[in-house]
Amino acid sequence: MMKASTSGRFGELRPIQKIVIYVLLYGGVLLFAFPLFWMLSTSLKTIGEIHRVPMTWIPSEIQWSNYKQIFIDAPLARFLWNSMWYSAVTVAAVVFTSSMAAFAFARLRARGSLLLFGLVLSTMMIPSQVTLIPQYLLFTKLGWTGTYLPLVIPAFTASAFTIFLMRQFYLGISKELDEAVKIDGGSHFTMYFRIMIPLSMPAFATAAILELISRWNDLFGPLIYLDDMTKYPISLGLANFTAAYGATPWHLLMAASLIAILPLLILFFFAQKYFIQGIVISGSKG
């Protein structure tokens, strides 16, 4: 900023160009943020006010009681708790087992390791619908449907995408540290637990967040395997929220939707660095 040259990435901008860019970007942000604002605004109105003509931008009287109402009308606390433990267990399982495989692919020499890594990559390209039906039949045979087992157990067998992401990270860690462990007579387990895990916390955080977003938002898996409402995660619970009403109570539905996404928004607020990092790493193979 102190330099004499003021040229940006695309060279000098004329004032008029600068104004246009600012207007477009800040205007665009308003457009992007508006849906969330509208969700909040609707959630704090009365049923009468949401149907009022002309419409109001801001609730004339803030209805916090809507938020009490939704927890009475539906077991939202239960749904949230289900989503939380389910996400926590699966994210931890996927990230840990994937990092083990990633460590092996990045650091350990073995016959066929390249071929196996190729297999990891190729499974990323297969749409989940192909494996869906045999998996469902397998879990039905095992008597697991109606429980969380079909959703949780596969998480303990790593995910191809997370292996890829963590391997990229491990390749960037200096090998000198491995050598030091070897000279000290340490095993590969020492190397993994003492060197790799402590050094790869940012990669763990990034991978965990990406996995968490997809688990939290996933509807398809719970829809297929769970039938008892008390077991629903928030995605499926919210999808069925309106079933108990005659006409859609939009103010309550928006309040419930906001509650459903609030944990992700709070997490994003504290860990946005890892969110964006994860996207960049996953895109860098392009």
Add this chain to the structure above:
Amino acid sequence: MRKLSLAMKREERSFWVFIAPWFIGFICFTGGPILASLLLSFTEYNVISSPKFAGISNYSTLFGDRLFYKSLSVTLYYSVMAVPFTVVTSLIIATLLNNKIKGQSLLRTLYYAPSIISGVAVSFLWSWLLNPQFGVVNSVLYDWFGIQGPGWFTSPDTVVPSMVLMQLTASGSTMVIFLAALQSLPKDLYEAASLEGASAFVKFRKITVPLISPVILFNTIISMIGSLQIFTEAYVITKGGPDWNSYFYVYYLFDTAFKQFRMGYASAQAWILFLLIFALTLVSLWGSKKFVHYEYDSK
């Protein structure tokens, strides 16, 4: 064959221990099911009685199934609109963000944030925004411009375009990938072009687009694969309607497998989808050869 040294044997054993969870999962939940799915697609199986070999009858029935063509055409229609929409809007935002502007990282965060929330909550949100009677969009259209807004999700003609419009706030991750690519471009080319008096648009067309063409291709393919698998939005907002006009491919597959329990037929549908995705990916890779430049390596 040479005998492996003790250290190498130990290393190989460790390798297998470390990849064991993935490998077991690969056999049980990926590799095995792929084979099973292929076999099932040649059978008739309703879960209760045992599978009956049916030859290629699932596939031949599928190619005469009007609902199959309907769901396929609705899905392709969605994909053809959603992919360019997502790629172009996110590239425009990323390009604008890549200028020297105040609050760049804050803006990047704000543009990205809406995309982390997807699925059910966002589907309800858009269904409310675009509600024909009381939605904010139609209210604004009527109050400010006197225009009677369309039926959006409730009208056969506008249901798919409405689903495309929904993707506007979901394109955050595509935008972040573009921005990362733009930030790694060499500055000197732009400076040289500026000296020769090239306009911002010319620089974008002649320098930026060719240099980031591999990233454009990557984002196009990822977005295409995702768009062909669209399900949640239709399940939550329209239940496939009105009049089957948002009955997407995966929705049909879901109904075949988990409402009608025709597992063989659904497996055939899954394989057709897989082949379609595979073919379209190959076509994109092949067709883009002329336009994609790999000589500049951004890594």
